[in-house]
Amino acid sequence: MAAPATTGADTRDDVILRAVDISKWYGATHALKGVNFEVRRGKVTVLFGENGAGKSTLMKILAGVEQPSGGHLELDGKRVELRSPTEAVDHGISIIHQELNLCPNLSVRDNIFMGRERTRLGGVDYRSEREVVRRLMERLEEDIDPDTLVSDLRLGQQQIVEIARALSLDTRILIMDEPTSALSAAEVEVLFRVIKELTANGVAIVYISHHLEEAIEISDHAVVFRDGELVATADAADIDLPWVVGKMVGRSAGYDFRDEERDHGDVALSIENVKIPDPTGNGRLAVNDVSLTVRRGEIVCLYGLMGAGRTELVEALAGRGEIASGRVLLDGEDITGLPIPELIRRGIGLVPEDRQRDGLVQSMSVGQNLSLSSLWEMVRRFLLSRRGETERVGKGIENVRVKTAGAGAPITSLSGGNQQKVVIGKILMTGPKVLLLDEPTRGIDVGAKGEIFSLLFREARKGLAVLYVTSEIGEAITASHRIVVMAKGRVVGEFDPRTASREEIMAASGESEVGLHPIGTPSE
Amino acid sequence: GSDTASTADGSGDGKGGTIAVITVDLANSYWQTEADTAKAEIEKAGYKATVNAHNSDPDKQNQLIDTAISNKVKAIILDPAGADESVPAVRKATDAGIPVFLVNAEISEQGIAKSQIISNNAQGATLGAEAWVEAMGGKGKYVELYGNPTDNNAQVRSDGYAAVISAYPDLEKVGQETANWDRVQGKEKMEGLIAAHPDIDGVIAGNDEMALGAIEALKDAGMIDKVKVLGFDGNADAVQAVKDGTMVATVLQPIVQGTKNAVAQAISYIEKGETGVPDEKQSIDCVLITKDNADKYTAPFVLEE
Amino acid sequence: MSELSQPAAASPGILSKINTRALLLEGRALIAFLLIVVVFSLLSPNYLTPDNVITMTRHVAMNAILAIGMLMVILNGGIDLSVGSTVGLTGVVAGMLLEGFEITSLDVILYPAVWVVIVVSIGVGCLVGLVNGILVTRFNVAPFIATLGMLYVARGIALLITNGTPFSNLTGREELGNTGFLTVVKGAPLGLPMPVWAMIFFAAVFAVVLNKRPFGRWLYASGGNERAAELSGVPVKKVQCRIYVLSGLCAAAVGLLLTADLASATPSAGEFFELNAIAAVVIGGAALSGGRGTIRGTLIGAFVIGFLVDGLVLVGVSQFWQQIIKGAVIIIAVALDQFQQNLHKRRSAKAAISATKPPERTPAPA
Amino acid sequence: MSELSQPAAASPGILSKINTRALLLEGRALIAFLLIVVVFSLLSPNYLTPDNVITMTRHVAMNAILAIGMLMVILNGGIDLSVGSTVGLTGVVAGMLLEGFEITSLDVILYPAVWVVIVVSIGVGCLVGLVNGILVTRFNVAPFIATLGMLYVARGIALLITNGTPFSNLTGREELGNTGFLTVVKGAPLGLPMPVWAMIFFAAVFAVVLNKRPFGRWLYASGGNERAAELSGVPVKKVQCRIYVLSGLCAAAVGLLLTADLASATPSAGEFFELNAIAAVVIGGAALSGGRGTIRGTLIGAFVIGFLVDGLVLVGVSQFWQQIIKGAVIIIAVALDQFQQNLHKRRSAKAAISATKPPERTPAPA
Ligand SMILES: Nc1ncnc2c1ncn2[C@@H]1O[C@H](COP(=O)(O)OP(=O)(O)OP(=O)(O)O)[C@@H](O)[C@H]1O
Ligand SMILES: Nc1ncnc2c1ncn2[C@@H]1O[C@H](COP(=O)(O)OP(=O)(O)OP(=O)(O)O)[C@@H](O)[C@H]1O
Ligand SMILES: [Mg+2]
């Protein structure tokens, strides 16, 4: 274990870790093409780049998770080989992975200390471990009991556990790959405070996020990646949003996308007094007496914090998870409690929150994923018609502009953004009347974001009713015709994005006082 | 067959108490008959009978004996699972004051069980072999289907056959396969043997099930007319095959008689304190079944005098 | 078999990924198979005689049919340990009906026609499968446990029906109009025994179902990622339930074929068939975790096992060694798979690095 | 058993949360167990007699020891089908050594001391496990297949060694100084038979390993999410390999106990023991997918099966019905679990709808 280099507030621009000419192949995918990258003591280096630019890959190499196909690493000017995460940790390098890496069947404490137990007389010293965890949680201003099972935590809280684990190692270099993708604004503030403490103690931070403003705010150094190459570096002082976006996509792209004004058709989806019990069977309501309507061609944003109950709501609308009371009408017909296939036939589909877990069949090709929901359309005389399928799939790929080697390419070979497009394309191929999207842009770069929203606008113009969940206020305001705010399972307000200010919307969601009221405690 | 299930109910749970019958494998008509006979005799004598099978697993046999002891049965009729492995089990029961009467197979120690009533496998094998050799005309190629190697009767019978056949130099054994007493395996293994030796004239099998499997294989290969098959046990299907002329002969194990004796001795021991038979080891000779006496076969494993 | 591969292979790209991988695995199984054939035909002149090949193929057929049913279940990430017992049970039911089914209450004896017998037995098989399916889908019992339980239950029922003694007069009688079971089910049209025809039939039908029917796609999808499949409108539960019925159906078919083959119905028939079936499926390149596997591969797997076992008998290897070799082959055949995949990955990686413009994509590890 | 539950239940223990959840599942097994005891003690006065309880517990013990080993493997999401064969093999090895191990080349016969015999047999068991482990970890063979192969191989070797006939004079001889195997391994200190002591010993040791040693946490972690465990520096492969060795060790212990119990070593000993062991583990609330399960639960599971089987024999249920009932109980015991969880969920859901003040949070079903 290398002790943290404590040089107090004095932070010279000295390089701790240097990646020299790193290249990485995955099978035939050239993920990194000879990258030179530096990590500086006591500084926050922020990586920008579209999906698939190679950010995570480089980070995995720095953390000993992946081995470079070419090039090498230098730690304090000495060449090092990091053959495993453990070796990296021993050199004082730790990482928060982009995707959660927790054991749902174990307690928070066990997750934080697994693999590096504190032992006393050959046995694990649970008491002292629990003590450490409690202190970590205090530092992160989360009241999570060390003995809670991780499976009982919300996504956001699980991400906090990941962060806590990284903090529990005394490291000189801390890599954070999308640490805030599921955090509330308040939780993000806490994290930033912690980061500042760390840097003050000379810890070097490498930070990746697709929340660009947020990332720019925390950065000392900015580094931009584009398809496997490092295309620009700059000091925080001389960068701004347009610059970053420009470098990322290689052209100056507008970050602002807004649908044109238009009056909407009649009500497509109407929800009446819906109540949904908490999925985890703790005797609480995830969704408490929610009513709302969406009109043809209208794009409604469901804004709120983690744990507001939006996922439960949209999932229940899509047929997963039972609706305990209230009803749901599609074009005036009661569709409450119908099975998923029937709902899809009738024209209501969901783009789920967790792409990998609920969106894609990893063992199948791009084409098979696209056609999965609309197979019945390709059946001729009891049999799937190959030609019919290839045609439709081809159209689908066109329609949502998936960048892929072809319909036969494995879905796992696509980057996050393109995978998301496939998930959306799959639902669109069923010709839905109502499209539900849960965090459709989570972990997706601006380029892809823009494309996805213009896609939604186009479909809306054709009369599709859209209801999307987001936790990004900017996205809520720019992309929607109407904003519905949920908090603690209830609808607490409705806003017109043209008139309403960010502040009042966030206030309504209870964002400002989230730290005081831990999420999940019952309302009133 | 009759229902071996209802034991708790049924006749005469009156005076005598229970006698435990532990046989080998109730999915096999031979032992099924053994069990049925025992049960019938026992209930005729006014006792209750429980029937179980150890499927030649000595550990299972152990547990069944244990349970019988717990059950305070009056006596145990046992078809042992292996001559050596069964010794401790029998001793345990005897030590617990429960007399054990062995049927069909023996154990490797004497003076523990009250009586060991065994069908004389060696003598039976000799009978069968002689009849088969005669049918073969004393010459030709043949193969052997061998029983479950962990069952010593497989060896005894095989040796019995060999002893007779060795006297005929013109009889050449060209192959041997283990078919574990089983008809399905008997057929598959025989098909393999036929492929390896298309020119065989005879088959000797350790029991009827394997022989019947072999006969099916020979029928399929259209060789049944020229190939002479020998079985052992004398179960209904085999006797039918003998009648049909597809099997030269089978050796009837006097299992019904043996079981009756065992039960009789058990009851007399319970009631009078002795088996009524001088010596513990009693071997009953097997009877050859050929076309000539096949029609005397009235019930499973029963041959009218 | 080649025409079975057709639908999959012909697919323009859509399926190509699965197949390129599948081909690798099957390739491996195929190598094992050829190896076996070569070795044994060198050891014994009788190994490759037409008669013996037909005999061995008949032995393979039974296992292959079970394996095809098993494949359905395994594609879904499940497993069916009850097929062996189902074989026994359905055979016994057929035997019982052929010998005459006594209704004690009315004391009449029914002698159903042969086709009725066949239908009923198949029905029983499907019923067993249905129970498995319901246990797995409705009661969320792990497939291993549900079918393990059924293994005992079905066998027990078979024993109860026969009470130990096999049904052996299955020829039926003219005046009862229930003759022909043996002749029909045991016939050998065009010199191929019925089991072989059955195998070809099942293979063809199930290959079409897997590659041409939405059901097949649903099965692969729910095996690959159940949650995603469900949310995409795949009737996951229905699929899951149906595959066990199909597996039961295959078992019933084998039960009938076996009964006819032995001209008698023993309750102990089919013991441990499940193990061979599973082995065949896995040797054929299927993943027990679900989502990966093909009919073609499964057939090859069945041939590997069948031709191995019969070969060992033919050359007269001792019973004991037969077991050891069989076990070893199962392991090696599957271990090869892994080895080959790694090799392949490494090679293509090398190729990519050295190449100026990289060769066509290779699947990322799922 | 209560003191075994100690480490798990005691709040400082690992997985204290898991255990509250596990309690539900075990509770279910416990109910089944009590039900069995009550029913049979009503049906037979001899069921609950001290002697019979000890007898039944001895029968339970062997299966329980195997089940404990099996639990290790299942916690990791694996399975070990080879334990039954390993029992047979190790027993045979012990028998061979006790009868005198002949080195033909030197034509001397070695009569190793009893402790040597025991050590060697245990060693053999661990070796079998090690091979399984290496196949699973190095060659990525699916546990089901690797251990299925070993099932055949180990049994085959056992048969080869004995050539079918059991070793039966295990008493040894004074002048050879290899006496005492039977007396030692078959003794019954304090009136409890050796197998029972062994069960208690194994249960205690493994409970400590699971709840107190880092190894335990590693096992639960790698069973819950292998990648996560690996990334956090858990030596996943090592853990995975070791559990198969442990399972082999347990099998070896049973092999010795069984041999002593039978006073002879048969190659066929231990056939199908694996199925009972697996059933015990699952009835005890473990998930075949890994990450969930406890020693305590496993013990209860073993008692459920053991006391059921013996009870059925005791009250004289027919062999055939015994099978059916056993299968049904296995299924029902596990189905109850699901049923219970759903019930719980529905209730809390209702509560949620109607409640003004909701009940305190309870852990979610895995
Ligand atoms: N395990 C893998 N196997 C094959 N290809 C991979 C693998 N991991 C990443 N890739 C490919 O490498 C490239 C870089 O991926 P990487 O995850 O580093 O991008 P990223 O910048 O992190 O994207 P995101 O912003 O979505 O996280 C992508 O084309 C991706 O498809
Ligand atoms: N795993 C869980 N354990 C306990 N409570 C949960 C869990 N998941 C969700 N909840 C509860 O259900 C409600 C909704 O949670 P959820 O995270 O789905 O909200 P959300 O609005 O969908 O947040 P997100 O931004 O992730 O979509 C909250 O009351 C939360 O406490
Ligand atoms: Mg990334």
Ligand SMILES: [Mg+2]
């Ligand atoms: Mg959500």
